[in-house]
Amino acid sequence: MNEAPEDVLLDRAFLALADPARRRIIARLSRGPATVNELAEPFEISKQAVSKHIQVLEQAQLVTRTRDAQRRPVHLNPARLEALTAWIDRYRLVMEGQFRSLDAVLHQQAAERGRQAKDKPL
Amino acid sequence: MNEAPEDVLLDRAFLALADPARRRIIARLSRGPATVNELAEPFEISKQAVSKHIQVLEQAQLVTRTRDAQRRPVHLNPARLEALTAWIDRYRLVMEGQFRSLDAVLHQQAAERGRQAKDKPL
DNA sequence: GTCGTAATCAACTCATCGGTTGATCAACAG
DNA sequence: CTGTTGATCAACCGATGAGTTGATTACGAC
Numbered sequence: 001m002n003e004a005p006e007d008v009l010l011d012r013a014f015l016a017l018a019d020p021a022r023r024r025i026i027a028r029l030s031r032g033p034a035t036v037n038e039l040a041e042p043f044e045i046s047k048q049a050v051s052k053h054i055q056v057l058e059q060a061q062l063v064t065r066t067r068d069a070q071r072r073p074v075h076l077n078p079a080r081l082e083a084l085t086a087w088i089d090r091y092r093l094v095m096e097g098q099f100r101s102l103d104a105v106l107h108q109q110a111a112e113r114g115r116q117a118k119d120k121p122l
Numbered sequence: 123m124n125e126a127p128e129d130v131l132l133d134r135a136f137l138a139l140a141d142p143a144r145r146r147i148i149a150r151l152s153r154g155p156a157t158v159n160e161l162a163e164p165f166e167i168s169k170q171a172v173s174k175h176i177q178v179l180e181q182a183q184l185v186t187r188t189r190d191a192q193r194r195p196v197h198l199n200p201a202r203l204e205a206l207t208a209w210i211d212r213y214r215l216v217m218e219g220q221f222r223s224l225d226a227v228l229h230q231q232a233a234e235r236g237r238q239a240k241d242k243p244l
Numbered sequence: 245g246t247c248g249t250a251a252t253c254a255a256c257t258c259a260t261c262g263g264t265t266g267a268t269c270a271a272c273a274g
Numbered sequence: 275c276t277g278t279t280g281a282t283c284a285a286c287c288g289a290t291g292a293g294t295t296g297a298t299t300a301c302g303a304c
Contacts, residue, residue, distance in 0.1 A: 007142050017210075018137035019292085020129050030213035032220065036251060049293055051252065056291095070250050070301040081214040085207045088139075091152035092203040098154065141262085158281060171263055173282065178261095192271040192280050 012060035013084055021045070022053050029063065029076040036072065134182035135206055143167070144175050151185065151198040158194065 003011075016022055025039055040050040054074055057063045061080045065072050125133075138144055147161055162172040176196055179185045183202045187194050 003142060007145075010145065011140055011142065013140075014136050015140035015291090018133055018135075018140055020125060020133065021292095023129075023132065023209075026213055030216040037249090045292090046294070047251075048253090048295085052292075055252095072251070076213070076217050078214045078217045081210050081217075085210050085214070087145075088203050088207050091148055091198070092200045092207070094152040095198050095200045095203075137261095143262090159279095167262090168264070169281075170265085170283090174262075177282095194281070 009061060009080075010084075010087060012056070013062060013080060016056050016060040016062055017084075019053070019056075021050075022057060025050075025053060025057065025074075026062070026076065029074060033066075033073040033075045035074070039074065131183060131202075132206075132209060134178070135184055135202060138178050138182040138184055139206075141175070141178075143172075144179060147172075147175060147179065147196075148184070148198065151196060155188075155195040155197045158196070161196065 017026070021043060024042070028034060028039060028042075036047065036051055036054060039054070040047045043050060054063065054065075057074075058065065062077055063074050064077055065074050139148070143165060146164070150156060150161060150164075158169060158173055158176060161176070162169045165172060176185065176187075179196075180187065184199055185196050186199055187196055
């Protein structure tokens with residue numbers, strides 16, 4: 001009764017985005033890779049805390065890291081971001097499709113009423 | 123130094139999606155509104171726990187509730203789902219734009235090398 | 245080798261999350 | 275009125291999240 005691996009990835013990714021500091025990091029990384037120190041600079045929290053945030057993003061596979069001497073630049077992974085929008089859009093579009101269906105029903109009913117209201121129970 | 127209201131909404135919405143039970147509820151609601159009892163049925167957890175999940179979704183404005191006698195049907199709110207994809211896509215598309223730019227640079231450099239490497243610094 | 249810098253590890257505190265059980269409220273049916 | 279059903283409220287518990295400080299590793303400069 002364990003959780004499917006893709007579900008775990010979704011858990012971690014959405015949880016990772018549920019924090020303003022990590023969203024700021026994402027926003028920064030969208031303009032190019034950066035080191036932990038560079039990412040920590042605009043925050044008033046400690047560098048260790050930022051390092052932890054990056055680990056959270058890394059476990060969610062939203063970012064990856066490379067090595068460059070003693071620096072460890074962080075890169076954004078747009079493929080995982082796309083997986084999140086894909087999940088959301090799946091259900092959002094189903095819903096909006098139903099809205100369109102409802103519109104169609106309402107229009108049809110209006111048309112029925114328009115041409116003299118035969119007794120058609122719903 | 124408080125958090126902007128839109129940031130709080132993002133916090134709550136992403137946190138709400140960071141739970142498989144709540145994602146299942148979203149999936150179910152995409153096919154139409156449902157009551158708490160109906161939503162709780164496929165879960166092995168208590169009805170109170172499901173009620174709490176719905177409260178979390180409601181505070182994130184991902185769902186709304188109406189009244190129907192003693193029932194309280196839950197409806198999905200696709201507008202808020204769309205706000206989430208909008209946030210993600212903003213940064214995802216910036217990134218992919220940079221990928222395209224990098225591609226362009228690489229192709230241009232290849233072309234330069236191809237026609238005998240005039241010294242054109244970036 | 246020593247020093248300085250980038251980053252992580254370890255241990256701890258405090259708050260919040262996800263779940264439980266038991267009591268309570270609100271709206272119908274008889 | 276009494277009962278029943280749908281749903282929430284309240285208090286509590288164990289686990290985990292976000293932050294801190296202090297020590298430690300890894301790499302490069304000298």
